Amino acid sequence: MTDFMKIALEEAESAAKRGEVPVGSVLISPNGEILAQSGNRTEELADPTAHAEILVIRKAATLLHSPRLVGCDLYVTLEPCAMCAAAISFARIRRLVFGAYDPKGGAVEHGGRFYAQPTCHHAPEVVGGMEERKAAHLLKAFFNVRRGHET
């Protein structure tokens, strides 16, 4: 499991180099193969929905010719927002593994806690905090530089 998070972290690092908020994600098939991996690309694609999780879900769904990714697992370096938490639910993802917790924008352990709502019809198994420090460090370094401070 940790190897997949390492790839997600590499995608987050690449995103930072492109000037995107450094979040990375990897989508794993039921038999353990990587179906898709991506960083955040909202600026590059001029698409407010192009979070890393949405991009890997869309790519995997295209590959599997199905909007439902039954038995698949999703790794992401940051706690998903409401948009991504819901997309993960709609895609029937089996297990969600995330890195840093996000009190400002997360919707799994924070905010609307999507998977705990009666309006959520499929909740994945959730593992939070994997490689948390590395994921959080990438984000902190990125925003420090954007604010004009070296890290």
Add this chain to the structure above:
Amino acid sequence: MTDFMKIALEEAESAAKRGEVPVGSVLISPNGEILAQSGNRTEELADPTAHAEILVIRKAATLLHSPRLVGCDLYVTLEPCAMCAAAISFARIRRLVFGAYDPKGGAVEHGGRFYAQPTCHHAPEVVGGMEERKAAHLLKAFFNVRRGHET
């Protein structure tokens, strides 16, 4: 405003004919032009994120070369889910006008009430219930047929 909802309802009707859950959406530029219109296409595109709102946001963002649709309004026949409510926020939509309320899956007036969360950093002006009966009838008819009942 009602004319835009009528176009959204036509998109919802077209979606039903394609076997998709009948929801339609229209995205309006700051000077009142239609930038994008679409129905739900999750099955056609094998994309769990292809709700009508996401599709019009992505199309308009591509047209405007920006992930932020400042001053734009979004019309949709059904109360947005958490995924779409958050995407509407990220896109900086000025006003959200929706038709039927959705106690089972909505996230504006139901569930996680995304715009009321401290994790929401931009909330549109919200007008709910426009052409509510027509929008709800389309959905009810669609699901009745799917359950084997004529309407």
